[in-house]
Amino acid sequence: MAFFEIQQRDSTCAARTGILNLPHGLVHTPVFMPVGTNATVKALRVSDLVELKCEIILGNTYHLYLRPGTEVIEKAGSLHDFMGWHGNILTDSGGFQVFSLATFRKITEAGVEFHSHIDGSTHILTPEKAVAIQTILNSDIQMQLDVCTPWGTERKESEDALSTTAAWLKRADAAWKKAKDSGYRGALFAIVQGNFFKDLRDKSVELTLAVDTPGIAIGGLSVGESPETFVEYLSYTAAQLPVEKPRYVMGIGTPDYILSAIEHGIDMFDCVLPTRTGRTGRVFTRDGNLSIKKLENRLDCGPIDPECQCPVCRGYTRAYLRHLFKTQEILCSILASYHNIYFLQDLVQQARNAVQENRFLPFKNEFLTRYQQKNDSLIQ
Numbered sequence: 001m002a003f004f005e006i007q008q009r010d011s012t013c014a015a016r017t018g019i020l021n022l023p024h025g026l027v028h029t030p031v032f033m034p035v036g037t038n039a040t041v042k043a044l045r046v047s048d049l050v051e052l053k054c055e056i057i058l059g060n061t062y063h064l065y066l067r068p069g070t071e072v073i074e075k076a077g078s079l080h081d082f083m084g085w086h087g088n089i090l091t092d093s094g095g096f097q098v099f100s101l102a103t104f105r106k107i108t109e110a111g112v113e114f115h116s117h118i119d120g121s122t123h124i125l126t127p128e129k130a131v132a133i134q135t136i137l138n139s140d141i142q143m144q145l146d147v148c149t150p151w152g153t154e155r156k157e158s159e160d161a162l163s164t165t166a167a168w169l170k171r172a173d174a175a176w177k178k179a180k181d182s183g184y185r186g187a188l189f190a191i192v193q194g195n196f197f198k199d200l201r202d203k204s205v206e207l208t209l210a211v212d213t214p215g216i217a218i219g220g221l222s223v224g225e226s227p228e229t230f231v232e233y234l235s236y237t238a239a240q241l242p243v244e245k246p247r248y249v250m251g252i253g254t255p256d257y258i259l260s261a262i263e264h265g266i267d268m269f270d271c272v273l274p275t276r277t278g279r280t281g282r283v284f285t286r287d288g289n290l291s292i293k294k295l296e297n298r299l300d301c302g303p304i305d306p307e308c309q310c311p312v313c314r315g316y317t318r319a320y321l322r323h324l325f326k327t328q329e330i331l332c333s334i335l336a337s338y339h340n341i342y343f344l345q346d347l348v349q350q351a352r353n354a355v356q357e358n359r360f361l362p363f364k365n366e367f368l369t370r371y372q373q374k375n376d377s378l379i380q
């Protein structure tokens with residue numbers, strides 16, 4: 001079986017369904033990937049992820065490299081063995097966290113030097129080292145080291161970032177091929193940058209495609225721009241990518257962004273949002289997002305979402321969940337995170353069904369009309 005097979009394409013937009021063939025099993029796309037930053041999807045056990053039918057989760061190279069350290073994971077055998085998860089894992093390269101978390105960073109030709117946000121210690125991450133770490137983790141999909149620029153970055157800096165990203169891709173690709181020769185089975189994805197300049201996006205796509213990686217991520221989106229700008233640059237960039245390769249957009253996790261990404265032909269996405277907001281008592285419902293801590297839920301003996309089939313909605317009331325939140329009981333985070341991941345898994349399954357039946361756009365419009373009617377937005 002090929003690395004990626006497209007199963008069905010919707011005739012009215014770029015949405016498609018497919019299957020990714022990875023070392024730890026098949027992944028049905030489009031797919032939402034829950035984020036397990038510190039080798040755990042926060043508040044969920046591995047058995048919950050299995051029950052939630054997750055086929056792939058995310059791990060975080062920067063965090064795992066600093067804590068517990070790659071030697072600990074190497075001793076366990078792989079990140080899968082270390083955390084007891086036997087599905088697939090995609091890991092980022094650590095670049096995004098170096099640029100967003102580290103207390104000091106300096107880009108050199110070799111890579112990026114940074115100070116740990118934990119203890120201030122100095123480290124250097126190079127494209128080769130990012131591949132080496134992710135190979136030790138035994139990631140099913142690993143990402144190249146890149147330079148991500150935020151919304152509002154000026155043209156010159158954006159151009160430098162994409163040039164560095166392209167140069168680092170060649171080095172990552174060479175290191176990945178060496179790892180494969182030594183028996184590593186994971187795939188490498190390249191990352192398109194170019195900030196919010198269309199000609200720079202064009203240039204980045206051209207340089208990215210010159211290196212023939214198994215998959216491609218569209219980076220530098222969801223970095224502070226408006227939803228309209230996000231869609232404009234997502235669709236512009238996605239339209240230039242080869243149809244046959246899987247496409248991944250990082251950092252999106254609300255129904256509106258997810259459905260928009262699927263419409264424009266994106267196959268994979270991830271976000272900490274469903275579990276992060278779950279821990280603050282915010283949950284998805286078909287009628288918009290809900291803050292469980294609100295007074296209006298105090299006497300509400302109904303579920304979070306009457307149509308949701310998850311065990312949280314089948315077994316617990318809004319009044320009880322509000323009580324757990326108010327008393328700061330750990331169970332509140334667990335239940336809210338479970339429901340939020342279930343909700344997105346269900347949404348993406350419905351989206352796949354709609355593409356199979358060639359009715360993705362009517363499905364999207366119907367879902368969002370209801371969802372956005374009284375939306376207490378989760379976007380942060």
Ligand SMILES: [Zn+2]
Pocket residue numbers: 304305308309310311312313314339342343
């Ligand atoms: Zn539910």
